[in-house]
Amino acid sequence: MKITFMGAGSTVFSKNVLGDTFLTPALRDCEIALYDIDGDRLAESYEVIKLLNEKYNEGIARVKCYLGVENRKEALRGANFVINAIQVGGYEPCTVIDFEIPKKYGLRQTIADTLGIGGIFRGLRTIKVLKDFAADMEEVCPDAWFLNYTNPMAILTGYMQRYTGVKTIGLCHSVQVCTSHLLKQLGLSEQVQVGRELIAGINHMAWLLEIRDKDGNDLYPLIKQRTREELEKGEIKNLVRFDYIDKFGYYCTESSEHNAEYNYFYIKSKYPELIDRYQIPLDEYPRRCVRQIAEWQKQKESILNGGNIEHTRSREYASRIMEAMMTNTAYEIGGNVLNTGLIDNLPADACVEVPCLVNGQGIHPTHVGKLPVQCAAMNMTNINAQLLTIEAAVTGKKEHLYQAAMLDPHTGSELSIDDIVKMCDEMLEAHARAGFPSL
Numbered sequence: 385m386k387i388t389f390m391g392a393g394s395t396v397f398s399k400n401v402l403g404d405t406f407l408t409p410a411l412r413d414c415e416i417a418l419y420d421i422d423g424d425r426l427a428e429s430y431e432v433i434k435l436l437n438e439k440y441n442e443g444i445a446r447v448k449c450y451l452g453v454e455n456r457k458e459a460l461r462g463a464n465f466v467i468n469a470i471q472v473g474g475y476e477p478c479t480v481i482d483f484e485i486p487k488k489y490g491l492r493q494t495i496a497d498t499l500g501i502g503g504i505f506r507g508l509r510t511i512k513v514l515k516d517f518a519a520d521m522e523e524v525c526p527d528a529w530f531l532n533y534t535n536p537m538a539i540l541t542g543y544m545q546r547y548t549g550v551k552t553i554g555l556c557h558s559v560q561v562c563t564s565h566l567l568k569q570l571g572l573s574e575q576v577q578v579g580r581e582l583i584a585g586i587n588h589m590a591w592l593l594e595i596r597d598k599d600g601n602d603l604y605p606l607i608k609q610r611t612r613e614e615l616e617k618g619e620i621k622n623l624v625r626f627d628y629i630d631k632f633g634y635y636c637t638e639s640s641e642h643n644a645e646y647n648y649f650y651i652k653s654k655y656p657e658l659i660d661r662y663q664i665p666l667d668e669y670p671r672r673c674v675r676q677i678a679e680w681q682k683q684k685e686s687i688l689n690g691g692n693i694e695h696t697r698s699r700e701y702a703s704r705i706m707e708a709m710m711t712n713t714a715y716e717i718g719g720n721v722l723n724t725g726l727i728d729n730l731p732a733d734a735c736v737e738v739p740c741l742v743n744g745q746g747i748h749p750t751h752v753g754k755l756p757v758q759c760a761a762m763n764m765t766n767i768n769a770q771l772l773t774i775e776a777a778v779t780g781k782k783e784h785l786y787q788a789a790m791l792d793p794h795t796g797s798e799l800s801i802d803d804i805v806k807m808c809d810e811m812l813e814a815h816a817r818a819g820f821p822s823l
Contacts, residue, residue, distance in 0.1 A: 385414045385710065388463040388525075390517065391470035392418035392433075392449075393425030396680060397533070399432050401467060403695035404703035406441035410711050411703060419450045419459040426451055428684060435693045456516075461524040465706050468517070468532045472510045475673040477818040482506065483670055485814060489807045490653055491798050494641045495669045497535040498588050499766055501795050504773050504788050505811055507539035508822035511777040514540060518548035529709070529747075531555055531702050537587040537720055538770045542735035545722040547778060553747050554720025554735065555701045558637040559583055562592055566635055569622060570610040576603060582739070584727060584752040586766060587720050588638035589646055590737040591759045593752075607635070623662045624650060632758050637737075641668050646766055648797040705742050712744030721749045728753055729760045734767045765793045780823050782808070 387405065392398045398418070405411045418433065420426040430449050437445045450459035460466060472478065482502035483493060496502025521528055530552040532541050541554030563581050567573045582594040595603045611629050614620040624640035636643060644650045644664045651666070652658055659666065687693050697703070701717045708715035719740035723730055726738050726749050739750040755763070772788035775781075789795050789804045799807065815822050 386463045388417040388466045390468045392429045393420035393422045394469045395429045400698045401702045407697045416447045417459040457520045463525040463528045473820040481814045492666045500645045503536045507536045507773045538735040541720045559718030562637045584738045586763045590637040592635040648793045708742040715742045
């Protein structure tokens, strides 16, 4: 079995996913191809993965590096699974552009990797790279599964599923931790045992539609009561998600700093007091990038200078999907798939997040039915921009980019149409000058 890791220079993430692989007996005897376009980061990842392989896998896996576009096809050749964790343009220059130019127009963001003008441009420049990945995969590993972890999840996964012949599943860690985090924040972890949950919608805005205890009792009445109590105390965090419970009746999968920019409601220049009221961390992603880079430098020095390396199997889905397929053992995930009649009141072209069964025959999405009308409506405000971003990437037409930005909830609610067009043009030029064209 061969696993190819695209964007292996993302050392912390490759450590987690491949460390999981070394701790999974059915996957230990494998070939691992580490691919990246940054030689220094690739070398660092190789050293970390080699140490993990020796410590947890008796050095059984065969690990090899592939640097640069000229070696990409060989990295992919014969792969059974391709794990995608690339970040096209990195923190500098592209993420900085995604934040700083919109800020000139009065448009503030928190994360800008999934939706918003930053998510739209991240999607466009990444699809340009994924087109080449797909062409190589169709030639040298046509039966491989593409496990996509890169954001914007719905845009990238939806593109791969609709416009390439590559078997693709989009994976995020927000589904498997959604319920446990909710109960922990409300102090209910010790009080209730969850027997059943149902989560469906779109990535980063999938809804906890059902949550029941071991006896089948609906836990939402208790959750809503405890939410009101905690809000009155003023001690609760993650306020946007808890406001969703109050205003829309359901909790969603991704954090408040993400969801603050997926709608019209919370980041509004006309109402600056909302930023403090809902504890919205503007410019959070750039701060996070700087912090993570510094933290990795310290961790790297410790590991590579003879320090100990530790790993326990994470909750990431990748190793469990590969294990289920290789052993034909059923495993359930929350996966991002094309809406082939899975959610009745969302469009067929949408990439949706639903429960999926994985076994030796592949990945089998579950029919969910209709979402509550208000939840489907919230999802649609995001899907509109996602579909138009894909359209812009496929056609190369600026008007579809403009339309995606106009229909993005946060961008459209803050800026005039004229300013949206000017901002998009300025961002197109800036990314092209930096060597990462979007169209």
